[in-house]
Amino acid sequence: MPVKDKKLVSLLELLENGGSVGEPDIRYLLDLSDPARTGLLFDAATRVRARYFGNRIFFYGFLYFSTYCRNNCLFCQYRRDNTGFARYRKSPEQILAAAGEMADSGVHLIDLTMGEDPVWHGQGDAGFDQLAALAGEVRRSTGLPVMISPGVLPDTVLARLADEGVQWYACYQETHNRELYARLRQDQDYNLRWAAKQSARSLGMLVEEGLLTGVGESLADIAQSIIRMREFPMDQARVMTFVPQAGTPMSGTVPQDNLRELVIIAVMRLVLQDCLIPASLDVDGLDGLEARLAAGANVVTSIVPPAQGLAGVANHSLDIEASRRTLDHVLPVLKKGGLEGASAGEYQSWVASRRESQVSQQENTGEPAYAG
Numbered sequence: 001m002p003v004k005d006k007k008l009v010s011l012l013e014l015l016e017n018g019g020s021v022g023e024p025d026i027r028y029l030l031d032l033s034d035p036a037r038t039g040l041l042f043d044a045a046t047r048v049r050a051r052y053f054g055n056r057i058f059f060y061g062f063l064y065f066s067t068y069c070r071n072n073c074l075f076c077q078y079r080r081d082n083t084g085f086a087r088y089r090k091s092p093e094q095i096l097a098a099a100g101e102m103a104d105s106g107v108h109l110i111d112l113t114m115g116e117d118p119v120w121h122g123q124g125d126a127g128f129d130q131l132a133a134l135a136g137e138v139r140r141s142t143g144l145p146v147m148i149s150p151g152v153l154p155d156t157v158l159a160r161l162a163d164e165g166v167q168w169y170a171c172y173q174e175t176h177n178r179e180l181y182a183r184l185r186q187d188q189d190y191n192l193r194w195a196a197k198q199s200a201r202s203l204g205m206l207v208e209e210g211l212l213t214g215v216g217e218s219l220a221d222i223a224q225s226i227i228r229m230r231e232f233p234m235d236q237a238r239v240m241t242f243v244p245q246a247g248t249p250m251s252g253t254v255p256q257d258n259l260r261e262l263v264i265i266a267v268m269r270l271v272l273q274d275c276l277i278p279a280s281l282d283v284d285g286l287d288g289l290e291a292r293l294a295a296g297a298n299v300v301t302s303i304v305p306p307a308q309g310l311a312g313v314a315n316h317s318l319d320i321e322a323s324r325r326t327l328d329h330v331l332p333v334l335k336k337g338g339l340e341g342a343s344a345g346e347y348q349s350w351v352a353s354r355r356e357s358q359v360s361q362q363e364n365t366g367e368p369a370y371a372g
Contacts, residue, residue, distance in 0.1 A: 003148065005037060007028070007295075008032075008037055008040060009040070011025055011029065012040060012041065012044040012270070014271040015044065015048075015271065016044055016047060016270070017050060018273070021069075021271070022227075023220065023223045023227060024214075026222075026223040026225045026226055026227070026267060026271060027219045027220055027222075029034070029041060029217045029263070029264055029266075029267045029270070030223060030260075030264065031219055032220055032263060033263075034257040034339055035257065036268075037068050037168075038259070038262070038263060040098050041263065041266045041267070041270075042262070042266050042294055042295050042296065043289065044266075044270060045265070045266035045267075045269040045270055045295060045296030046234075046269075046296050048269050048270055048296065049269055049296050049297075051297050052273065053298050055338060055340050056339075056340060056342035056346060057293070057298055057299065057334055057339050057340065057341055057342060058108050058109070058276070058298065058299045058300070058342050058347050059105060059106065059107045059108050059109075059299070059300050059303055059327060059330070059341060059342075060108065060110075060147070060278070060299060060300070060301040060302070060352075061099070061102030061103070061105070061107035061109065061111060061303050061304070061305075062111045062113065062301060062302060062304050062310075062312070063095065063098050063099060063110060063111060063112055063113065064113045064137075064302075064309060064311050064312065064313070065089075065090040065095050065098075065112060065113070065177060065309055066087075066088070066089045066090065066114035066115060066117040066119075066120065067087040067088055067089075067114075067115060067171060067311055067316075068087050068089055068113025068114075068117040068118065068119065069114075069116050069117060069151075070115075070116045070117070070121060070122070071115065071116050071151070071185070071186075071187075071188060072119045072186050072187070073185050073186065073188075074086065074114075074183065074184050074214060074248060074249045074250050075174075075184055075242060075245070075248065075250050076217060076245065076248065077245035077246070077247065077248060077316065078115045081250060082245075082248055084238070084246060084247040085247070086186070088221065088309060088311075089117065089119065090310075092130075092134050092137075093104075093318075094136065094308075095112075095134060095138065096138060096141055096293045097308075098305065098308045098310060099112075099138045099141065100141060100142060101144050101305050101308065102142075102303070102305060103142035103143070103144055105106075105303070105305065105326060105327055106327050106341070106344075107144070107303055107327070107346075108144065108145070108304070108342065108344050108347035109144055109145045109146070109147055109168070109195040109281055109347065110138055110139075110142055110144050110145075110146050110147070111146075111147045111149065111170070112134075112135055112138060112146060112147065112149065112150070113146045113148075113149040113150070113170075113302065113313075113356030114150050114151075115148070115151065116150070116151035116152070116212065117131070117150075119331065120150065121150075121151070122172040128154075128156075129160070131148075131150060131157070131161075131163065132157065132160035132161050132163075132164050132166075132254070133164070134165045135139070135148050136164030136165060136166070137163055139164065139165050139166065140165075144165045144344065145167045145168065145348060145351055146165075146167060146168065147167070147168030147169070147170055147208065148161060148166050148168065148169060148170070148341060149169075149171065149208075149314065150169035151171070152171060152188075152189045152192055152193050153169075153196060154198045155196075155199045156198070158199050158200050158203055158205070159203055159239070161205070162200075162203040162204055162205055166205065167197075167205060167206055167351055167355070168205060168206045168208060168235075168236075169197065169200035169205045169206075169207055169208070170207075170208035170210070170236075171193060171196050171197055171200075171207075171208075171209075172208075172209060172210030172211070172212075172227075172228055173190070173194065173209065173210075173211075173346065174210065174211060174212045174215070175211065175212065175215070175217055175221060175225065176220040176221070176225045176228050177217060177218075177224070177347055178190055180215070180217060180221065180329045181217060183216075184212070184215060197209070197232070200345050201358065201362075202288050204358070204359065206235040206236070206354060206355060206356060207232070207234055207235055207236070208234065208235065208236035208237070208238065208276075209228075209229050209232070209234045209236075209237050209238070210237075210238045210239070211225050211237075211238070211239045211245075211264070212239075212240060212241075212242050212261050213239055213240070213241055213242065213256070213261055213264060214241050214242035214255060214256040214260070215242045215250070215253075217343060219322070222264060226264075226267060226268060226271050226272070227267070227271075229272060230249035230271055230272055234272070234273070234275060234300070235275060235276065235354055235358075236275060236277070236278065237268050237272055237275050237276075237277055238268055238274040238277065238278045238280065238301070239264040239268065240254060240261065240280055240282065240283055240313075240314055241255070241258055241260070241261045241314075242255065242256075242272055242314075243281050243283060243296070243314040245253060256264050258283065258284060258288060258291065261283070261292075262291055262292065262294075262295040263295070264297055265277055265279075265292060265295040265297050266295045266296045268296075270296075270298075272276070276298060276299050277296060277297045277298060277299065277302070278297060278299040278301040279292030279297035279299065279300055279301070280292070280299075280301050280302050281300065281301065281302040281303065281304075281312075281318075281319065281325050281330075282302040282312045282313050282314040282315055282318065283315065284303075285318045285324060285325070286319055286325065286329055286330070286333065287316070288326045289330065289333045290333050292335060293333070293334070293337050293339060294337060298332055299349070302324055302325060303326065303327065303330065303344050304320045304325045305326065306320055306321045306322070306323045306326075306343060307321070327341070
């Protein structure tokens with residue numbers, strides 16, 4: 001039977017036509033749960049995606065190059081005090097080799113990720129000089145855009161990365177509820193983390209923000225986060241369902257199903273419209289990809305080659321050594337949904353256009369813009 005929900009239909013029509021909504025309406029959409037209504041939501045989200053991106057999907061190679069971290073986040077298996085598993089720190093040679101394999105596989109971007117490794121963060125300029133040089137070498141050797149996610153960095157280091165041609169900076173708040181943030185990211189300054197993203201933007205870098213769901217947040221918290229992303233505005237916005245990790249204070253958390261994540265993806269698509277929104281393979285692996293794409297995602301992230309000894313984030317080994325987090329397995333899922341992989345040129349054109357748009361915005365608003 002057709003859904004006779006005039007409020008939902010009119011709200012979806014407003015958003016599809018580029019209208020803006022506030023927290024109450026976003027919260028209303030986030031609360032949808034029955035299949036008929038979420039189906040309408042997902043259909044609207046995929047139509048908005050098609051308007052901006054057609055049927056093209058982008059691919060990111062994920063290279064978690066150090067699992068050491070000086071922080072003690074309650075949710076993370078790589079937190080400082082979790083000593084129950086073996087960690088690794090890849091050498092520059094290993095990083096370049098893995099990045100090369102990812103590039104050869106057909107990904108469009110190399111995502112260099114680490115915890116706030118004391119070796120890199122604790123050496124001051126020497127460690128950060130090595131980090132910037134490494135990121136630049138990955139970009140040059142692969143010929144692909146690079147995203148770096150190394151935690152909070154000083155402005156001077158972000159400037160070095162921008163000088164090396166690094167196009168993306170990812171640094172997740174996980175939540176924009178300050179009290180919840182303080183519980184999840186113990187002893188980490190909220191304002192400092194947010195300011196790092198603002199600094200990256202002023203240097204001409206594109207910025208990714210990320211949320212965790214299933215960590216005690218309310219619908220109002222999520223709605224506020226989406227509004228903050230719209231106001232920034234973020235260039236890429238992700239949400240991931242929390243997966244409880246052994247050896248952490250949150251190991252006993254009852255995990256939620258992935259419906260909330262799917263709904264958030266769809267609402268992000270409707271509110272943020274032309275933003276990149278990932279479908280991560282890190283939570284449900286390949287089996288969860290189809291649903292995330294059907295909710296409006298347009299980037300497949302966490303593509304990881306086997307036999308490189310690399311880990312994921314939420315599920316450190318999920319589908320990696322079984323070779324299911326490769327394009328050979330991803331592409332048939334896209335085809336099933338009427339989608340296609342974009343070319344590297346299409347992705348690089350999008351990045352260039354987005355950066356030009358951000359520079360124009362900064363010039364129009366009087367914000368500092370990076371000329372490099």
